[in-house]
Amino acid sequence: MANFYTDNADIKFHLGHPLMKKIVALKERDFQDAGKCDTAPRDFEDAMDNYDKVLEIVGEICGDVLAENAEGVDAEGPRVVNGRVEYAPGTRQNHEVLTQAGLYNMSLPREYDGLNFPIVPYVMAAELVSRADAGFGNIWGLQDCAETIREFANDDQKRRFLPRGAKGETYAMDLTEPDAGSDLQAVQLKATLKEGRWVLNGVKRFITNGDAQIALVLARSEEGTQDGRGLSLFIYDRTKGGMTVRRIENKLGIKGSPTCELVFKDAPAELCGERKLGLIKYVMSLMNGARLGVGAQAVGIAEAAYREGLKYARERFQFGKAIIEFPAVYEMLANMEAKLQGARSILYETSRFVDIYKAYTRISAERSLGKEEKEELKRFQRLADLYTPLLKLFASEYANEITYDALQIHGGSGYMKDYPIQRFVRDARITNIYEGTSQLQVVAAIRGVTTGQYLKQLREVYEVAPVRPEQEYLRGTLKEMATAYEEAVSAVIAAEDPEYVDFHARRLVEMAGYIIIGHLLLQDAQRCESYSRSAAIFVKYGQAKVTAYAAFIGNFQPKDLGAYKKG
Numbered sequence: 001m002a003n004f005y006t007d008n009a010d011i012k013f014h015l016g017h018p019l020m021k022k023i024v025a026l027k028e029r030d031f032q033d034a035g036k037c038d039t040a041p042r043d044f045e046d047a048m049d050n051y052d053k054v055l056e057i058v059g060e061i062c063g064d065v066l067a068e069n070a071e072g073v074d075a076e077g078p079r080v081v082n083g084r085v086e087y088a089p090g091t092r093q094n095h096e097v098l099t100q101a102g103l104y105n106m107s108l109p110r111e112y113d114g115l116n117f118p119i120v121p122y123v124m125a126a127e128l129v130s131r132a133d134a135g136f137g138n139i140w141g142l143q144d145c146a147e148t149i150r151e152f153a154n155d156d157q158k159r160r161f162l163p164r165g166a167k168g169e170t171y172a173m174d175l176t177e178p179d180a181g182s183d184l185q186a187v188q189l190k191a192t193l194k195e196g197r198w199v200l201n202g203v204k205r206f207i208t209n210g211d212a213q214i215a216l217v218l219a220r221s222e223e224g225t226q227d228g229r230g231l232s233l234f235i236y237d238r239t240k241g242g243m244t245v246r247r248i249e250n251k252l253g254i255k256g257s258p259t260c261e262l263v264f265k266d267a268p269a270e271l272c273g274e275r276k277l278g279l280i281k282y283v284m285s286l287m288n289g290a291r292l293g294v295g296a297q298a299v300g301i302a303e304a305a306y307r308e309g310l311k312y313a314r315e316r317f318q319f320g321k322a323i324i325e326f327p328a329v330y331e332m333l334a335n336m337e338a339k340l341q342g343a344r345s346i347l348y349e350t351s352r353f354v355d356i357y358k359a360y361t362r363i364s365a366e367r368s369l370g371k372e373e374k375e376e377l378k379r380f381q382r383l384a385d386l387y388t389p390l391l392k393l394f395a396s397e398y399a400n401e402i403t404y405d406a407l408q409i410h411g412g413s414g415y416m417k418d419y420p421i422q423r424f425v426r427d428a429r430i431t432n433i434y435e436g437t438s439q440l441q442v443v444a445a446i447r448g449v450t451t452g453q454y455l456k457q458l459r460e461v462y463e464v465a466p467v468r469p470e471q472e473y474l475r476g477t478l479k480e481m482a483t484a485y486e487e488a489v490s491a492v493i494a495a496e497d498p499e500y501v502d503f504h505a506r507r508l509v510e511m512a513g514y515i516i517i518g519h520l521l522l523q524d525a526q527r528c529e530s531y532s533r534s535a536a537i538f539v540k541y542g543q544a545k546v547t548a549y550a551a552f553i554g555n556f557q558p559k560d561l562g563a564y565k566k567g
Contacts (some may be wrong), residue, residue, distance in 0.1 A: 001070065004057025004128045008303065010341060010422035011124050014348040015051060020120065023352060024048070026359035026445055027118045031322055037110055050285040051121040058125045066094050073133060073256035074423055083244035085211035085258045094136050099168035104143055108150060112162035119355040120348060123296045127347075130300025134427040135256035137297050139209050144289045145171035145216050149235065151274040152282050157235060161214055164450045172212035172288060174236070174262065180207070182440055184218065184279055185228040188263065191219035198271055199232060200242070200264040208435075210260025211245050213238045216268060216286065218278050233278035242267025255425030288384070290435045291392040292354065292546035295347045298399035298431040302340050305399075305424040309333060309406030312419075316411075325410070332405050338521070338538040339398040341531065346513075347395060350387040355379040386453055389436075389444035390513050396432035403428040439506070446505040449489055454512040458482050462519035467526060472538050478518050481543055484550040485511045495558050503561060507549040514542030 005011060024047045025031075029045075033040035041047035069090030076088040087095070098104065106122045108114025130137035146165050150158055151558050165171065180186035189202030200219055204210070214379045215236040222230035236243065243343065244267055250261040257415040271284055310333055313324035323329045360369065360377035369377065403425040414421045432438045448454045459482070521535040 001063040002470050003059040004062040018351045023118050023355045058128050062128045062132035065097050070133040077255045078258040091256050105166040108434050113166035116237040120351045123351045126296035127300040130297040131304045134301050135254035138257040141293045142171040142209055145173055148286045170214040172209045172215040174215050174217040175209050176206045178205045187218050189219045191221040198269045200267040204262040207260045208559045210262050221275055228279040231278040232275045232280040233272045235272050236269045240268045288388050291388050294431055294435045295391045295395040298395040299343050299347050301424055301428045302399045302402040305403040306336050306340050308421045309409040312410050334537050336402045336405055338534040340537050341534045342517040343395040343398045346391050352390045353380050353384040357384055386448045389441040393438050393441040394432055395514050399431050442506045442509045445509045445553040449508045474522050477539050480517045481546045488550045488553045500558050511546050511549050514545050518542050
């Protein structure tokens with residue numbers, strides 16, 4: 001079978017981004033562990049060679065094992081037996097093979113049996129796993145929870161819980177409840193101190209991999225409270241008992257990933273970090289990591305779907321020629337590829353921002369940062385906060401659009417279960433729902449619009465970056481798009497009506513996203529000529545979208561809101 005890493009030049013291209021030198025130096029503390037540990041790299045080239053070799057192993061396992069098991073896992077799925085989850089046989093094999101290969105705890109330090117990888121290669125591995133089986137990508141990707149334990153738990157908890165991931169124990173984040181989905185402030189599961197220890201009582205719903213051995217549980221620790229200030233985060237160890245799985249949800253897609261309803265009855269747990277900061281600080285950090293993971297999952301699904309659509313278009317003959325020769329089909333495929341490469345570009349741009357600010361944050365716990373380091377920490381943290389909702393929005397929406405179009409290329413055959421494209425369509429649909437719907441990503445991103453932060457990034461960074469003379473026209477188009485965006489933002493803000501801003505928020509956020517992704521693809525084309533085609537296609541596509549949104553906003557008045565409201 002194919003190696004999912006070596007057969008995709010895009011991933012290795014992004015691994016070779018110039019910022020990786022800075023990221024690796026920060027992650028490895030200028031290679032201070034070289035010679036002290038067998039797995040510690042000696043220099044930048046050595047580190048990059050490690051990432052490359054590990055990703056090649058991930059790609060091989062994804063092609064040979066995970067992808068081969070995916071159809072069977074989708075058909076069988078997990079089940080509940082005596083209050084516990086039993087994975088499908090293919091899921092068990094996937095987990096065992098990846099555990100034996102040492103591919104859990106990828107981003108954790110070596111002292112916790114981790115690989116000490118930066119976020120970028122870890123997210124690349126997540127994309128590869130999700131291309132093979134998006135449902136299993138959830139189980140594997142929940143090792144993100146270990147980062148939260150590492151960041152906020154005490155030293156004893158880190159020492160006890162973190163190495164267990166490398167031994168094959170899985171993680172979960174138990175946040176949502178029957179009456180607390182997007183509104184996590186409404187969480188009611190109770191955490192009570194009894195004889196000096198915390199116990200949990202209540203129900204959690206829609207919990208991915210809910211029967212994991214180690215779970216982060218959001219619970220109400222402050223009696224009498226009703227908002228987020230009464231919530232704390234707890235570490236639950238399944239070996240201590242007190243939790244049972246009531247049922248597994250029967251989902252449209254990602255069937256191999258058990259989405260559970262859990263019942264806690266005096267389940268012992270440990271406080272993670274400080275009381276009252278569960279939602280305000282810890283879960284917000286956890287969710288940002290999860291959104292990066294969903295971005296990788298969405299891009300992985302889109303990659304799989306695009307390949308299926310391209311393959312079918314080349315093989316399917318109608319009216320005496322392959323359907324890829326018809327304009328209606330080759331335009332569709334060209335747009336699919338441009339969206340896919342654009343989503344991947346913003347995925348790894350965001351990952352790089354997260355890598356740098358996280359590294360500086362950890363260094364600041366060991367020593368005082370210099371003035372320039374503090375400024376870089378603030379700058380990259382701001383950029384990570386700006387780009388994370390934009391990434392989640394565009395990657396998940398494009399995954400749905402690409403899988404939809406790939407099925408359309410298949411025609412009636414795609415609607416049958418004889419082809420895997422129908423699975424990709426079903427799997428993609430969740431990506432713009434969980435870890436914050438697309439609408440909630442707009443709520444998170446609109447601040448970057450109204451404060452001018454996206455425009456600042458466009459004007460001060462992307463518009464002044466060097467481009468080849470023959471591509472100057474693309475930058476000119478993007479500048480015109482930015483002017484139209486700026487005027488639209490000003491017009492909406494001038495109304496001085498928060499509801500009016502909310503009404504146009506998605507249009508404004510998407511306008512910013514089209515321009516940013518266009519610039520990213522244009523910059524990719526400066527490092528590799530093969531991206532010039534997608535850059536040109538995406539800018540033309542984005543220009544049409546931005547122009548349409550600008551016209552809609554320009555022809556709209558606050559009084560027009562009434563026509564959209566239902567009594």
